[in-house]
Amino acid sequence: MSGVTVELTVNGQRFERLVKPRLTLADLLRDELRLTGTKLGCEQGVCGACTVLVDGAAVRSCLMLAPQAGGRSITTVESLGAGGELNPLQAAFARNHALQCGFCTAGFLMSATALLEREAVPTRDQVRETLSGNLCRCTGYQTIIDAVIEAAQAG
């Protein structure tokens, strides 16, 4: 099984790697690029913990082969906030207790980021609908929705 050369942009930086075809985008980000903010929950696309943005769209990085990411621009949770400061969405999560163990959080942040790009002030139902693909075992979801609504309203 020969390797495939993949060239992609991650959080604004260009990378080139020779990978086995079966390497997922998630494993490329975590193991090759050491961007471990993206988490693996189910590795079959149902939990949402691995959600990243690919050319601005929310995608399950566990259901994308690294070769399929060639030429794409990937955005991960590491791109949120800068210099140790939380961005408004992250700060809203902290204020609203929208995380406990934090394992699902990166996936929620990226799904919510994609939503807020498209819909500046979503309704509670829209937030619920968009985030229905992300599972959380700790919070019960209401505080997560509160955080996204608050971040949206703050502009």
Next chain:
Amino acid sequence: MKFPPFQYHAPATSAEAIALLGADPEAKLLAGGQSLLPLLALRLAYPTALVDLAGVEGLCDIDTDGRAVRIGAMETLTDVGRSDIVGEKVPLVSAAIAHVAHEPIRNRGTFGGNLAHADPASELPAVMVALDAQLVLQGPAGERRVGAGEFWRGPFTTALGADEILTCAEVPVWQGGWSFHEAARRSGDFALALVAAGIESANGSCSAARLCLHGVAGAPVRARTAEEALVGGAIDETLAEEVAELATAELIPTGDVHCTSDGRRKIARTLVRRAVLEAGGSVQ
């Protein structure tokens, strides 16, 4: 689990892709991967090679000649769902797509991949059958068309040959009333039962009816007897009840951990009744 190993090919033309399939009977086409890759993750499939269609020309496009909408197989579900042409000419398709999984899956999953995967509880095959769509296939012998009524044969089984590619669907325009209903335990789950309905009315009575159920048998069920009962009638509660019974009385759906066989049948019955009333009332 991690995927088992495979060769990876990224052909530039459909001819190349078809040749790759022909050369290796254990090779699989890769479209969005949102159904195929979970099978690899669960180690339910061990393809020797994946033939990535992303770089193949001519599989992406949505256009219309006024009578039908042609939807390219490699269009993502998100793009098809947001298409103005689709929303205007075949709104039943847009309505069904909203029920498919979740947004990140729709951002990568393709229209053609969804149709070819043929999950027995998926939304789009029911709509294709209800609207009498044509599926366009390409293989070593050239292009052929298969009617939606013949394309889906059973769970995960279609008319697609081992060395053929689904290139697009041609969906006849439907401007009459329509309705799509699905029951699932959680938002985004595969359906326990789903119904796609279309009703055209003239002078207060039904002039044409389309009714297709899925999730209740291995392949989509076109309820022709129920359709015939609708034509010529005025759509009201009584007719909707009668049609719901006609469409579901003979069904013997699968029973499993999610729902009993009888449960699925009763759910389907309720959905048919609701869909008929809505399609009958939402005439444009």
